[in-house]
Amino acid sequence: MDKAVKARRFDIQTWIELAESDPDKFEVMRAEAIERVIAASSEKHQKRLRSLQWRVDQLRERSATPMAATIAISKLMWDSFYRLHDSYQDLAGRHDVPRLGARPATSQSAEIIPFRPVRSS
Numbered sequence: 001m002d003k004a005v006k007a008r009r010f011d012i013q014t015w016i017e018l019a020e021s022d023p024d025k026f027e028v029m030r031a032e033a034i035e036r037v038i039a040a041s042s043e044k045h046q047k048r049l050r051s052l053q054w055r056v057d058q059l060r061e062r063s064a065t066p067m068a069a070t071i072a073i074s075k076l077m078w079d080s081f082y083r084l085h086d087s088y089q090d091l092a093g094r095h096d097v098p099r100l101g102a103r104p105a106t107s108q109s110a111e112i113i114p115f116r117p118v119r120s121s
Contacts, residue, residue, distance in 0.1 A: 019026040038049045056073055063069035 034053055038046055041049055059072040059076065060069040063072055
């Protein structure tokens with residue numbers, strides 16, 4: 001394997017261990033890795049990528065937990081995907097095609113069953 005390609009390989013285990021052992025160093029390295037990707041992009045895309053990264057960083061900062069941040073970032077991604085899908089449908093002149101993942105416009109009801117808390121012994 002080419003050295004340059006091997007050097008860029010993402011080793012998740014190394015990143016996990018770093019996040020657990022030295023969170024501050026992890027954050028510095030994460031920011032550096034993101035900056036390398038943005039800097040390697042074309043100039044016309046860099047401004048948009050920096051703007052997107054700023055939004056992601058703001059979501060992370062405002063979220064109460066890492067999982068909440070992950071959900072918020074995922075929602076941002078899916079919202080963008082749906083806008084792209086809708087634009088494609090507009091260009092194709094297909095307004096009758098349901099949005100991917102959309103639920104049918106039918107009214108449904110369900111009984112909600114309350115769960116009692118489980119007490120540990």
